[in-house]
Amino acid sequence: MEEIRLSVPAAREEILALRAGQRVLLSGTVYTARDAAHRRMLEALGRGEPLPFELEGAAIYYCGPAPALPGGVIGAAGPTTSYRMDAYAPALIERGLALMIGKGPRRPEVLEAMRGRAAYLAAAGGAGALLAGCVLECEVIAWPELGPEAVRRLTVRDMPLIAACDAHGGDLYASGPAEYLRSAGR
Amino acid sequence: MRELPAGAITGCVARLCIEANRRLPADAERALRGAAEAEPWPAARAILSDLCRNLDAAAETGLPICQDTGLATVFVELGQDVHISGGDFYSAVQEGVRRGYSAGCLRKSVVSDPLRRVNTGDNTPAAVEVRIVPGERVKITVSPKGAGSENMCRVKMLTPAEGEEGVMAFVLDTLRSAGGNPCPPVVAGVGIGGGFDTVARLARRALLRPVGSENPDAYYAGLERRLLEEINALGTGPQGLGGATTALGVMVEAAPTHIAMLPCAVCICCHADRHAAEVL
Known part of the structure; x- marks a missing residue:
């Protein structure tokens, strides 16, 4: 299986070069945001206010980590289910969001918004302890009152991901099961 | 009639919250590891192997298996010959959840109201299901479930x-x-x-x-x-x-x-x- 090393923030060409099905080792800066933070970001945009981080070229990780153990960087930090952010994602992609990291399929309107602009990487859902080991630094940068849903800036190294949906309509949630079933002769 | 202090229930629930989130029951772990060996599709096998490595990582580090440490459901089989003393039973259970989620560095994922959505900060209230059974034992099962x-x-x-x-x-x-x-x-x-x-x-x-x-x-x-x-x-x-x-x-x-x-x-x-x- 092909494995790509990707650093974020990434150049647009690198995002566009990703293809559904590739394994990706991601390093660099990612921002955690899930349900409540997305709602607040969209409200802020509606009021013309700045977001907690620069969206252009950014990577958002749909994740609400568990608290760190004493002396630890972060607690378990796996992905949450992405479809709940589908209502918000197109507006963020239009404003420059380049990568989303989560788990589970995306709606057609998100795949459409991603065309020529953004990619979606899947992390193994439920692998919170494993993924925590890829996080080198973690800092809450906005809305601490949201607890696990606060926006955090993470520095990650070699986070194991799968390019699930690419910037060209490729969708492994459709093609992966179909390809497996063909191979199994079903 | 057997006397059981409410504090014993609190301590037990707290322990079980931590245990349930850090390691799978042997049968569930066996099923996952067995599937990783049996899976014929390479891409799928790679994912299953990551999930097995995640169980190892949780055991080594003391982190929960998953960051979504869930809404806790506490199943209680309460012997009818037990008298809970020194406190209210339901409060004792909730206090156990509060302590377990705090001491175990488990995520607090409960909001106090479904529409107004403010995090309660301690993962309570947990759902509590009680069955009255014969005898003077109390069996407590904590089962966290993610969203x-x-x-x-x-x-x-x-x-x-x-x-x-x-x-x-x-x-x-x-x-x-x-x-x-x-x-x-x-x-x-x-x-x-x-x-x-x-x-x-x-x-x-x-x-x-x-x-x-x-x-x-x-x-x-x-x-x-x-x-x-x-x-x-x-x-x-x-x-x-x-x-x-x-x-x-x-x-x-x-x-x-x-x-x-x-x-x-x-x-x-x-x-x-x-x-x-x-x-x-």
Whole structure:
């Protein structure tokens, strides 16, 4: 299986070069945001206010980590289910969001918004302890009152991901099961 | 009559919250590791192997298996010859959840109101289900369940005419439309019968059975086998990205129902069918 090393923030060409099905080792800066933070970001945009981080070229990780153990960087930090952010994602992609990291399929309107602009990487859902080991630094940068849903800036190294949906309509949630079933002769 | 201090219940619930979130029951772990070896599709095998490495990482670091340490459900079998002293029973359970989630560095995922959504900060209130049983023992089971799988659960009121075929079709449709969302490979609890509320409880309680165990009624054991086979024939695979392993186990529980009813509930759990129990 092909494995790509990707650093974020990434150049647009690198995002566009990703293809559904590739394994990706991601390093660099990612921002955690899930349900409540997305709602607040969209409200802020509606009021013309700045977001907690620069969206252009950014990577958002749909994740609400568990608290760190004493002396630890972060607690378990796996992905949450992405479809709940589908209502918000197109507006963020239009404003420059380049990568989303989560788990589970995306709606057609998100795949459409991603065309020529953004990619979606899947992390193994439920692998919170494993993924925590890829996080080198973690800092809450906005809305601490949201607890696990606060926006955090993470520095990650070699986070194991799968390019699930690419910037060209490729969708492994459709093609992966179909390809497996063909191979199994079903 | 046996006296049991409320504080013993608090301590027990706190321990179980931590244990349930850090390590899987042996049967659930065996099912996952077995699937990783048996999976024929390379991409799927790689994902299953990551999930096994995650169990190792949790055991080594003391981190919970998953950051979604869930909404805790506390199942209590309360012996009728036990007298709880020195405090209110339900408060003792909630205090145990509060302490366990704090001491275990588990995530606090509960909001106090479904629409106004303010985090309670201590993962309470937990759901508490009590059954009065004969004797003077208290068995406490803590089962945290995450939202990814919980959001994919369904209840349907079928008609008696739809019968076994209707049940099979509903369960399969529920799993098919859940796709990669509930963190497959899943464990599916299926409730059949009872009423609207009891069928959901049947399905939820089925998840407390060992993964891979069979219903003692041969008819339902057969239904479990057929459902497992058909779910795995969907091709959904680990994380919904394709493969032979969509479910690790299907556990069916049935109950008497009304002449005009055939309720069915599907309680989907992710690959981490978390629960831990202790007898006081």
